[in-house]
Structures are given as C-alpha cells and as structure tokens.
Amino acid sequence: MVKEEKYPNPCNMRQLLHRLSNNVHIQLDASRLVEQTLERNQGTLNDRGALCISTGKFTGRSPKDRFIVKDETTAAAVDWGDINIPLSSEVFDNLLEKMTGFVEGKELWKRHCHAGADPAYRINVTVINTTPWANLFCHHLFIDPTATALNDFEPEWLIFQVPEFLADPLIDGTRQENFSIINFSKKMILIGGTAYTGEMKKGIFSVLNFLLPQHGVLPMHCSANEGSNGDVALFFGLSGTGKTTLSADPTRKLIGDDEHGWSQDLIFNFEGGCYAKCINLHADKEPQIYAAIRPGSLLENTRFFDGTNIVNYSDSSITENTRAAYPIAYIDQAKIPSIGNTPSNIFFLTCDAFGVLPPIAKLTTAQAMYHFLSGYTAKVAGTEIGITEPQTTFSACFGKVFLPSHPTAYATLLGKKLEENPQVNVWLVNTGWTGGAYGAGERISLRYTRALIQAAISGQLQEAHFVKHPSFSVLVPQSCPGTPDSILNPRDTWADKEAYDKQADKLANLFIQNFEAYREEASEEIRQASPKLLAAMI
Incomplete structure (x- = not known):
C-alpha cells in the first residue's frame, strides 16, 4: 500500500x-x-x-x-x-x-x-x-x-x-x-x-x-500479455487499430487490456477487470471476450433481438460504444496478480489508411519517443458522414485526453525507460492499407500481422536484414517467416511509385504539422526523428 x-x-x-x-x-x-x-x-x-x-x-465520456x-x-x-x-x-x-x-x-x-x-x-x-x-x-x-x-x-x-x-x-x-x-x-x-x-x-x-x-513510473494506455518464458509485450493503439484483437493470444497470458504502469523492473495492471467494446462481437473473432460475458458480467447499452433476451451485438441504435465489463479472472489466460517483467517488445499499432507505412518496422529510441508523442492512426472514407478521404487522428501517448501533464513529460520518461533497458524492442505496426490508400489498395491481412508480431516476439525478426524507409527512416525488415516478402516494403506494393511518394509526403507533412505543438518542449533527439519530405530530398 x-x-x-x-x-x-x-x-x-x-x-x-x-x-x-x-x-x-x-x-x-x-x-x-x-x-x-x-x-x-x-x-x-x-x-x-x-x-x-x-x-x-450518456453512452460515452464527455471530454468537454x-x-x-x-x-x-x-x-x-x-x-x-x-x-x-x-x-x-x-x-x-x-x-x-x-x-x-x-x-x-x-x-x-x-x-x-x-x-x-x-x-x-x-x-x-x-x-x-x-x-x-x-x-x-x-x-x-x-x-x-x-x-x-x-x-x-x-x-x-x-x-x-x-x-x-x-x-x-x-x-x-x-x-x-x-x-x-x-x-x-x-x-x-x-x-x-x-x-x-x-x-x-x-x-x-x-x-x-x-x-x-x-x-519514476510510466503510466501507459496499452494492453499487455506474457509468454511462457515470462517475456512481456505491450500493445499501444487508438480505436480500430487492433489492440484488443492482437493482444488476445491463446498462447500468452493476459496481464491487462487497457491501463498499465512501468516501474523500475515491473509492468503492472492498474485494473482488476476489462471494459471491452462489444459492437459486432462474434464468438469466432473474439472468443475470449465472448466467453467472458456470463453471469456477473455487465453489458452496457446493448439491445436484444426482438422477442428474446439474446443480445444483438451488431445493433448500434443506442451507441456504437456498447461495452462489457467483467473481472479479468473471466479470461481463461489471465495472469493474476496482473504483474509482469520489464517488456521485451513494445508495439505501436496504427491503421494507416494512406497506405504509406510498412506492415512492421523497428524504431530507434528517438523514433519511439516521436511516434509515442504522435499517437497516429487514420479514419477511412465512408466511416463517418463527410469523410471522403483518409483523415488523420493524432492522440499523444495514445491517450492524450487522460494526460494531466504535458505529453513530452511522458515521452521523455519512455525514452529514459528505453535507455535503461536497451534490450527492449519497439515496433511500429501498420494494420491498415497497402498497395494504395483506402479505396484503392487492400487491408493488410490479419494473418500476416499476427505472423509479424509473433516473429518479433520470438526474436526471429531480429535475424532479418533491415533497410530504412525513405521518408520515415524507420527500419523495415526485408523478410519474415509466414509473410510474403513482397508486402514488407510499402512503396513496392504500389503500381504507381510516384503516387506513393506523393502520398508519403502528404502523410509526413501531417506528422510534421502535428508535432509543432510539442516541438518547443521536445528534445533535439526527438525533433530529429521527424519524417522527411521526399520532394525536399530530390
């Protein structure tokens, strides 16, 4: 206590x-x-x-x-x-x-x-x-x-x-x-x-x-799981990036699904349960969450099929933010007490609807701090009225609305943790589009994303040859077990390379503009991790 x-x-x-x-x-x-x-x-x-x-x-928080x-x-x-x-x-x-x-x-x-x-x-x-x-x-x-x-x-x-x-x-x-x-x-x-x-x-x-x-404890808006040998993986990501899906692994124990702290030598859950979104919940896609909805669980703002008490999880007439609250012990693979070792791998998940970012890339400490500050994902055309092309969403530290202090304070503390633990690998994972932006390209297969994450966790990805992304300078592996080499370099997946370069500059410029709010408080190391415009390098 x-x-x-x-x-x-x-x-x-x-x-x-x-x-x-x-x-x-x-x-x-x-x-x-x-x-x-x-x-x-x-x-x-x-x-x-x-x-x-x-x-x-009210079926959600009211930030204002x-x-x-x-x-x-x-x-x-x-x-x-x-x-x-x-x-x-x-x-x-x-x-x-x-x-x-x-x-x-x-x-x-x-x-x-x-x-x-x-x-x-x-x-x-x-x-x-x-x-x-x-x-x-x-x-x-x-x-x-x-x-x-x-x-x-x-x-x-x-x-x-x-x-x-x-x-x-x-x-x-x-x-x-x-x-x-x-x-x-x-x-x-x-x-x-x-x-x-x-x-x-x-x-x-x-x-x-x-x-x-x-x-000296870093609070984090992330999920966490643990392998049989005690290795811990953290998953950061805004809504729609796959954080819950990718951290739910039947071969690994769940430490927690949303909020954690990183002390000197431990990862620990802040909570005793889970508060899972259940819109479009299906037993085949998210079996752990589905199985956890049982006597004692609390379902918020769902509707039944007419004339029954069977929940229609696809019904969003009240809200899309339907939720299920249950103790973490309702997850078969939960680790109790919810404490693990210093992480071996950290994954920043983004759904890049611009089709620019690689399916996986390794980050330096400075790049990890920069992308932590950025907290990027994208909404796609058609998901909301008025959105006709990909819309960027930036939320510092993947949870800016919960940060009382300036975001750079948390990014600096993350950098300190990474410097004290150089064995920790940080990965940027794109669960979005490849071969073109949304509407032209295709969504990266969940099967491939799982294979890339598994290769990172197992250490296999460390054996790969890496090359720098031309704009974001992150390190892109050139091969990975269970994944076609052809999808690893995003520019190669576009038929029109010039169109890719223009799209990469567009996304890089959005990152640069977003970072202006943090530039004054950020260290020179973080500033140097900003993406570069390809047009300026010609």
Whole structure:
C-alpha cells in the first residue's frame, strides 16, 4: 500500500464519508449487486446470465465536461487547455456540498478497492454510487482488497458518482448539467449528470497519470500479455487499430487490456477487470471476450433481438460504444496478480489508411519517443458522414485526453525507460492499407500481422536484414517467416511509385504539422526523428 505521506489524505474526506454513512450497502459481492439491480428494475439478464443495463443519455465520456481543480497543487503542474480544463476550488466545494445534500438519506453503495496491481504504487480508492450496477462496474474494473487489507483500509481517493444530480451551469460554473471533476488537493473525483461508468475508470487513470511519473513510473494506455518464458509485450493503439484483437493470444497470458504502469523492473495492471467494446462481437473473432460475458458480467447499452433476451451485438441504435465489463479472472489466460517483467517488445499499432507505412518496422529510441508523442492512426472514407478521404487522428501517448501533464513529460520518461533497458524492442505496426490508400489498395491481412508480431516476439525478426524507409527512416525488415516478402516494403506494393511518394509526403507533412505543438518542449533527439519530405530530398 502507498504510504500516507506519499499521497496524503484530504482533511475533509473522513467527514464526508461519515455524513454519507447511513443507508449504505458496503462491499457487496457481484451476485448481490446483480440481484439488487434486478429487484429495482434497473437491468435485465440476457440468455447467458449477464446483466444488461442502460447508462441513459450518456453512452460515452464527455471530454468537454471533464475538469481539473486549479489550485496550488496543480497550477504549475498541469498542462492546461482544451484537454485539461481548469475549475476553481470554490466551484468544486459548492458542487460537493450540493451533491452531499442531494444524496443524504438516500440508498447508496460504497466500495473500497485498489487501483494498481503493484502494492508499491497502488492507491486506495473508495467509491460511492447511487445504483448497484455502477458499484458492480467498480467491483469488476478496480481491484478487490484482501480481507486483511479491508480491515486496515484507509481511503486515499474518493469517487463520488451521482448521475441523478444535475448541475445548473449558470449557478454552478459548469458547461452543462453533467460534469466530471478531479481535485488533486482533496483527492476526490466528482461525477454528476452522467451514468456512463467509464468516467470513473478514466478518472482514476488520469489521477495515476499525474501521480506515478513523480515516482519514476510510466503510466501507459496499452494492453499487455506474457509468454511462457515470462517475456512481456505491450500493445499501444487508438480505436480500430487492433489492440484488443492482437493482444488476445491463446498462447500468452493476459496481464491487462487497457491501463498499465512501468516501474523500475515491473509492468503492472492498474485494473482488476476489462471494459471491452462489444459492437459486432462474434464468438469466432473474439472468443475470449465472448466467453467472458456470463453471469456477473455487465453489458452496457446493448439491445436484444426482438422477442428474446439474446443480445444483438451488431445493433448500434443506442451507441456504437456498447461495452462489457467483467473481472479479468473471466479470461481463461489471465495472469493474476496482473504483474509482469520489464517488456521485451513494445508495439505501436496504427491503421494507416494512406497506405504509406510498412506492415512492421523497428524504431530507434528517438523514433519511439516521436511516434509515442504522435499517437497516429487514420479514419477511412465512408466511416463517418463527410469523410471522403483518409483523415488523420493524432492522440499523444495514445491517450492524450487522460494526460494531466504535458505529453513530452511522458515521452521523455519512455525514452529514459528505453535507455535503461536497451534490450527492449519497439515496433511500429501498420494494420491498415497497402498497395494504395483506402479505396484503392487492400487491408493488410490479419494473418500476416499476427505472423509479424509473433516473429518479433520470438526474436526471429531480429535475424532479418533491415533497410530504412525513405521518408520515415524507420527500419523495415526485408523478410519474415509466414509473410510474403513482397508486402514488407510499402512503396513496392504500389503500381504507381510516384503516387506513393506523393502520398508519403502528404502523410509526413501531417506528422510534421502535428508535432509543432510539442516541438518547443521536445528534445533535439526527438525533433530529429521527424519524417522527411521526399520532394525536399530530390
């Protein structure tokens, strides 16, 4: 357990918990929370026994309504702007008092839990909810303390989630009725006006992103698995890049699917469960997730086939962000406790709809820092109204919306980890297009991508001959077991080489433009890892 002097308790948390100590269900197990949800007509069981609920108006996070209290603790430490929106202590205190008065005397659910599988860096979190199914989510996504730990449990952070409480923006200082506010001085997260459970999970992730780097621990938005010999692989990637699919390997143990820390010599999961997207879920494509949806699991915002309680996973009429929450123990190959060694391989996944990047390439430390800062993927034409050609998406560190500090701080810490562990290989993996951009080329086969990743993990790819990509300067292997040599060099897959060069310059220029936001804070080493325009080299 993290000692009190490392993350001190706020002076008024104890008083608040005392005020909310009546009519409270404390530390209920999953089966009882499911029963209470059904008794209150707040959910329905599907044919496999999972609890299906609706989160109401909000089916995802609301980034513009996520605030951080700006005070002496955060004023100089937080990277303020569109991501980290400042809020005054006075506004926070007023909302806290209103929320407390709103729930006094009402039925509440309280849960003590941990965030962080490594006892050296975990924090104790107490959650107060107004519904049993929201408490069930916390049961799954956070780590349950042992009986001994519960006896000595001292809360270090409090999540106070009251979806029924609506703010008055004109009086309360919020943007609209819903809000999520982090107060680093008082060690509290207030959530009101939204029942979307992911706000709680990502609130604590943001807290750890602020606290852990102060102790040399790199927080990471990635999945992690482990081989039979203890080798660990990390998978970073934005939505649609294949992070969940590629990290789910029946021959390897799952450490975690979303949030991890890298300490001096360990990788550790922040969570005790998984929060998986289940739109278009199919038993053949994602058998581990499908099998995990069983009694005790929580399904959010799904619909049944008419006249049945069988979930129609292709139905996106409520949202495409349908989710399943379940304990990590529901995954057959899960590693518990969720801790592993320093990684042997790190994969940055990108779905490059421009058809420019190679299927796999090895990165230098500087390039790893640059691509970590970039966090690139692309949306394809036809996926959203108005998109007629590939659209770039950049999210620093593959999770910019969760970073309280400036992104270069995390990239620098990654570089330090790589320098301290030169045996770690970092790979850029394109799960997108080859032979042309989206609409002209073809999607890289998942079978080939799996073979490339397996070759990297096994060490076979180290034996290959590498050449530099002409624009991005990453090292491209010229052969790989289980993969045709003809697909490894992207320029060779284009019939029109001049068209490829123009497309490569277009993508490189987008990288360069995106990097301008970080150039001033970035080291010269990172700046030099920027791609070069081919037209300028002629």
